[in-house]
Amino acid sequence: MSSSSSRRFFMKFKAVEEGSNSADGSSSRNKGRRIDDDDGGGGGGVEEEGEGEGGKELIKEERRIELGEGSEVMYMRRFMGMEEGWELLEYLDSHIPWSRPTLRVFGRECVQPRDSCYLVASPHLPRLVYSGHSPVAYTWDHFPPLLRLLDKVEKAIGGGSGSVGFNSLLLNRYKGGNDYVGWHADDEKLYGPTPLIASVSLGCDRHFFLKKKNKKNNTPPPTLPDSTTHILPPPSKRLKQSSNNQYQFQYQKKMKSNNSSTNRGDQQQQYCLLLKHGSLLVMKGYTQRDWLHSVPKRANALSTRINLTFRTVLPSSS
Ligand SMILES: O=C(O)CCC(=O)C(=O)O
Numbered sequence: 290m291s292s293s294s295s296r297r298f299f300m301k302f303k304a305v306e307e308g309s310n311s312a313d314g315s316s317s318r319n320k321g322r323r324i325d326d327d328d329g330g331g332g333g334g335v336e337e338e339g340e341g342e343g344g345k346e347l348i349k350e351e352r353r354i355e356l357g358e359g360s361e362v363m364y365m366r367r368f369m370g371m372e373e374g375w376e377l378l379e380y381l382d383s384h385i386p387w388s389r390p391t392l393r394v395f396g397r398e399c400v401q402p403r404d405s406c407y408l409v410a411s412p413h414l415p416r417l418v419y420s421g422h423s424p425v426a427y428t429w430d431h432f433p434p435l436l437r438l439l440d441k442v443e444k445a446i447g448g449g450s451g452s453v454g455f456n457s458l459l460l461n462r463y464k465g466g467n468d469y470v471g472w473h474a475d476d477e478k479l480y481g482p483t484p485l486i487a488s489v490s491l492g493c494d495r496h497f498f499l500k501k502k503n504k505k506n507n508t509p510p511p512t513l514p515d516s517t518t519h520i521l522p523p524p525s526k527r528l529k530q531s532s533n534n535q536y537q538f539q540y541q542k543k544m545k546s547n548n549s550s551t552n553r554g555d556q557q558q559q560y561c562l563l564l565k566h567g568s569l570l571v572m573k574g575y576t577q578r579d580w581l582h583s584v585p586k587r588a589n590a591l592s593t594r595i596n597l598t599f600r601t602v603l604p605s606s607s
């Protein structure tokens with residue numbers, strides 16, 4: 290399949306809701322100069338304005354968000370070219386051995402609300418276990434496009450020839466707006482106390498939320514890890530767009546609940562980023578120790594999104 294036909298394939302739902310299948314449902318078809326966030330991503334089925342026009346190099350915008358106390362995220366919106374991204378999306382969609390495992394969450398079994406696959410550089414790494422599930426670790430040597438992506442990610446983060454030393458990769462496939470990942474932190478011991486996680490997004494734009502953990506008991510917020518949307522007020526009431534397209538908001542009201550475990554009354558710091566097709570998000574420092582993140586359900590996310598998170602498993606962490 291050519292790259293343009295593959296792009297059409299992933300944009301097949303576009304006709305259903307013309308110009309509104311960004312994750313937030315906002316129209317991405319501005320006539321004239323774009324002033325919103327959709328100026329070249331194409332994720333979710335918008336045109337590819339801004340991609341290397343006239344042979345110009347892609348602008349690699351960077352956003353560094355200091356979360357405080359040694360936590361930091363960095364967002365690079367145009368990490369890879371649009372066509373390059375669509376080709377990789379198509380390749381991964383058809384070549385990766387996806388599965389949708391059963392997890393155990395708070396003693397309950399539930400089917401993971403997205404497809405995933407775990408790839409590693411070596412079979413001798415300690416096993417990954419999350420939510421009572423230990424995924425099969427496939428070797429990433431069988432997927433040359435992923436090795437090329439790894440190289441690109443390492444160069445972007447490590448600078449020039451620098452090697453970061455990622456040795457594992459977790460892929461998630463969200464087949465539509467009902468697929469999601471609930472509040473969690475990638476704080477498994479095998480990644481060490483300050484993991485560097487590089488997250489590449491392909492396909493449909495989706496919102497990525499960050500919120501500070503509840504320090505008092507260091508437990509997740511009052512939602513099941515895979516069910517988050519209901520505690521957040523509607524985006525229109527909640528999100529305040531700042532000049533750098535990053536949404537920052539705080540709860541305006543106390544959460545209404547008689548349950549003492551949910552009625553903390555503290556205002557949690559939160560951030561939301563729209564993860565675009567071809568973007569790179571890096572989480573570093575104590576982000577996994579002190580913050581939770583999620584990609585909630587979105588009714589308007591009509592097409593497939595694939596997310597890749599490169600991580601480093603510490604060899605002696607078993
Ligand atoms: O899909 C995303 O952007 C996030 C995925 C994620 O948080 C994870 O795999 O741990």
Ligand SMILES: [Fe+2]
Pocket residue numbers: 473474475582
């Ligand atoms: Fe995560």
